[in-house]
Amino acid sequence: MALAAPNILGHPRLGLVFSKRNVRLAVERNRLKRLVRESIRLTQHDLPAVDIVVLARRGAGELDNETLHRQLHGMWRRLDRDVRKTNALNHESADSPRTGKAPE
RNA sequence: GGAGUUGGCCAGACAGUCGCCGCCGGAGCGAUCCGGGGGAGGAAAGUCCGGGCUCCACAGGGCAGAGUGCCAGGUAACGCCUGGGCGGCGCGAGCCGACGGAAAGUGCAGCAGAGAGUAGACCGCCUACGUCUCCUCCGGGAGGCCGGCAAGGGUGAAAGGGUGCGGUAAGAGCGCACCGCGCGCCUGGUAACAGUGCGUGGCAAGGUAAACCCCACUCGGAGCAAGACCAAAUAGGAACCCCAAGACGUGGCCCGCGUCGGGUUCGGGUAGGUCGCUCGAGAGCCGUGGUGACGCGGCUCCUAGAUGAAUGACUGUUCUCGACAAAACCCGGCUUAUCGGCCGACUCCCGCC
Numbered sequence: 052m053a054l055a056a057p058n059i060l061g062h063p064r065l066g067l068v069f070s071k072r073n074v075r076l077a078v079e080r081n082r083l084k085r086l087v088r089e090s091i092r093l094t095q096h097d098l099p100a101v102d103i104v105v106l107a108r109r110g111a112g113e114l115d116n117e118t119l120h121r122q123l124h125g126m127w128r129r130l131d132r133d134v135r136k137t138n139a140l141n142h143e144s145a146d147s148p149r150t151g152k153a154p155e
Numbered sequence: 156g157g158a159g160u161u162g163g164c165c166a167g168a169c170a171g172u173c174g175c176c177g178c179c180g181g182a183g184c185g186a187u188c189c190g191g192g193g194g195a196g197g198a199a200a201g202u203c204c205g206g207g208c209u210c211c212a213c214a215g216g217g218c219a220g221a222g223u224g225c226c227a228g229g230u231a232a233c234g235c236c237u238g239g240g241c242g243g244c245g246c247g248a249g250c251c252g253a254c255g256g257a258a259a260g261u262g263c264a265g266c267a268g269a270g271a272g273u274a275g276a277c278c279g280c281c282u283a284c285g286u287c288u289c290c291u292c293c294g295g296g297a298g299g300c301c302g303g304c305a306a307g308g309g310u311g312a313a314a315g316g317g318u319g320c321g322g323u324a325a326g327a328g329c330g331c332a333c334c335g336c337g338c339g340c341c342u343g344g345u346a347a348c349a350g351u352g353c354g355u356g357g358c359a360a361g362g363u364a365a366a367c368c369c370c371a372c373u374c375g376g377a378g379c380a381a382g383a384c385c386a387a388a389u390a391g392g393a394a395c396c397c398c399a400a401g402a403c404g405u406g407g408c409c410c411g412c413g414u415c416g417g418g419u420u421c422g423g424g425u426a427g428g429u430c431g432c433u434c435g436a437g438a439g440c441c442g443u444g445g446u447g448a449c450g451c452g453g454c455u456c457c458u459a460g461a462u463g464a465a466u467g468a469c470u471g472u473u474c475u476c477g478a479c480a481a482a483a484c485c486c487g488g489c490u491u492a493u494c495g496g497c498c499g500a501c502u503c504c505c506g507c508c
Binding site: 066067076077078080081082084085086088089090092093116120 | 173174175199200463464465466467468469480481
């Protein structure tokens with residue numbers, strides 16, 4: 052799961068929350084963090100300027116690399132789409148919602 | 156060929172591209188860039204012991220508390236390791252053992268059973284001694300009382316050495332022989348301990364000490380969030396200098412009384428940062444002493460150091476298709492998890508020559 056909010060840095064920024072409670076083994080936690088970082092690294096230029104916090108749900112450690120990459124890629128696409136949509140709305144209403152939420 | 160015991164080792168490999176964290180060299184005022192090289196484990200785990208290191212405490216001794224517990228050796232130290240002893244398991248190679256003390260004291264133990272601890276008498280055996288009754292062929296016999304015994308049966312996880320002979324009323328280490336046991340000596344061994352050794356004791360009072368306890372030995376506390384250094388903003392403090400005028404409160408007002416300033420420097424200290432942080436009881440090879448753990452000497456090598464915490468992703472080739480699992484100050488152990496593979500030594504069984 053990921054949470055996102057616009058920032059003023061001009062580029063995306065990543066936060067990671069992988070609790071011992073949801074991912075028991077240190078090996079799995081490190082692997083997940085590496086995969087998320089790698090995914091962001093490869094797609095950072097296509098992402099809007101938002102702060103993203105990625106959280107692990109219980110059982111995330113059991114997914115293999117290929118599945119995770121696919122899911123992350125899909126998540127970034129939907130995030131980009133949602134941000135574009137809210138920006139368009141903002142231009143119309145000049146109002147700025149603080150949080151855009153990307154689904155899982 | 157099969158079954159097994161034991162010691163050690165490995166933990167996918169190679170190439171390319173893009174990344175992450177240190178280090179070295181170069182360029183740049185700098186941000187940073189370029190090049191080179193390094194980057195998780197045998198258990199990094201559990202945090203159960205031991206030590207180094209750091210800070211705190213400390214004249215000496217005792218008590219309390221905790222731990223350890225056959226002997227010798229190894230080690231910085233250990234609850235670890237090696238060798239040995241004893242006991243147990245296994246045909247064997249081997250494996251397992253908190254393995255000091257129960258005649259210092261206290262405590263604890265369901266059921267069964269007469270009795271479970273200064274032992275005991277249900278069944279049973281005996282009637283010698285003392286005494287009573289009856290019978291008598293006058294030798295004695297039968298029965299009772301008072302009693303004796305613990306061999307046999309029975310209970311139990313466990314009932315106060317075992318076997319045999321003597322002995323006796325019946326019995327009993329009551330006596331003897333052998334076996335076992337205790338104690339002393341001798342011999343071997345550094346010792347634990349062992350002995351077909353010599354002598355001695357009739358045998359000496361169950362179990363439990365991971366129950367209290369006794370004996371011997373060991374142990375100060377806290378931990379890298381230890382500890383050291385640099386050091387904003389804000390608030391407060393100290394010293395010196397400046398102004399000694401003004402502001403505020405009290406009051407109708409003045410006097411009076413109370414409170415307050417500005418600057419510089421310094422010290423403590425928070426955020427933040429730096430160090431501690433990896434060259435070490437270090438690794439490899441060779442030699443050497445030792446049964447071994449291990450020690451000594453020589454040569455060579457430098458081998459993670461992060462701080463939200465770094466090893467990955469993708470592609471290709473290949474194999475036996477990859478288990479358990481991530482350093483956080485360091486090291487020595489123990490314990491636990493683990494797909495599979497390789498090497499050495501040994502044991503038992505079967506077959507063939």
